[in-house]
Amino acid sequence: MEGRLEHDVLVRVLDGRIAELRAGAGDRAGARTIDGTLLPGFVDLQVNGMGGAGFEAEDEDAYRVAARAVKAGGAAAFLPTLITAPLDVLAGRAAKLARWIAKGSPPDAATPLGIHLEGPFLELAGAHDAHALVEPTAQRVDRLVDACAGTLRLVTLAPGLPGAVEAVARLRKAGVAVAFGHARSTQRFLDCVRAGATVVTHLFNAMSGIHHRDPGIVGLTLDTESLSCCLIPDGVHVQPAVLRVAWRVLGRARTVLVTDATGASGMPDGEYTLSGTAVTSRDGVVMNRAGTIAGSALTMREGVQRFLRWVPGLDAADIAAIAATNPARIAGATEFGSLAAGQRADFVELRDDGTLRDVALA
Secondary structure (H helix, E strand, O other): OOOOOOOEEEEEEEEOOOEEEEOOOOOOOOOOOOOOOEOOOOEEEEEEOOOOEEEOOOOOOHHHHHHHHHHHOEEEEEEEEOOOOOOHHHHHHHHHHHHHHHHHOOOOOOOOOEEEEOOOOOOOOOOOHHHHOOOOOOOHHHHHHHHOOOOEEEEEEOOEEEOOHHHHHHHHOOOOOEEOOOOOOOHHHHHHHHOOOOOOOOOOOOOOOOEOEOOHHHHHHHHHOOOOOEEEEOOOOHHHHHHHHHHHHHHHEEEEEOOEOOOOOOOOOOEEEOEEEEEEEOOEEEEOOOOOOOEEOOOOHHHHHHHHHHOOOOHHHHHHHHHHHHHHHHHHOOOOOOOOOOOOOOOEEEEEOOEEEEEOOO
């Protein structure tokens, strides 16, 4: 039922998976009635941490805390995200995280689908460690791919860096999706697209903007129809009017909602860390000591809810696409992202009043 709405559907679940979907009349004895629209569980491609814990911690207890918070925050599955650090440090963090992912998640936690490396192959540091930014040589790319031990799903890099085109091709050959991000130069942009880059990380943030004489990363991205674009819908990273403009250009097929969540997400205002650096969360804004926005305090449910409020005319099929189907496709998560027999039985109900709630069916 991907991409279309059906009414009066019976969903049968067996052993945590969808066993059957049947439209129309039939035996409904013992069935639970849901009045709203049932959507597939949401998938978040960019989660640095949540619930007071971060994935840079190299601590399985911290991973579990964060994964449970991701689930409580409205995502069924996600990519634990590691940002820029010295290569040896980043490889060590990735190896530890990969071992945990291979064990599988506890039943009360969101499913980690694999690792998203946001760095170190970037131009613009943003809240990252500027001293740890490096060019994507074959040796460095292979080092990180090997450290992830088959769990690497997405790498964000800057297309203008020397070696970027070769790095994209190398990552794609290894089965890894490639995103553009933290980038200034548009040099090699289209060459990287031709080499296999398909995603843009947090569109508008930490990248060269659009100008009528220089399209920048933003302009080329909007003009390149093969690129899916991730947006952080907290109203801080991207102002609501800009979200509406982006939606009119990108539409359902190219939009992906992400949180860029940190340990501050799902938590009260206070002091937290991002990749070992102190950050402060206040009134929904997370900043480092330099005053730079450093991730978000968002959960997936909050983000989708805000996008619904700020962008008029969205329907349930739009939300399913941008919060579940599209990100699941990018992550290569064939068990998530749609309502079909064999899919994981993770559901979200979109109520008639526009609110969302997770639904557990057994």
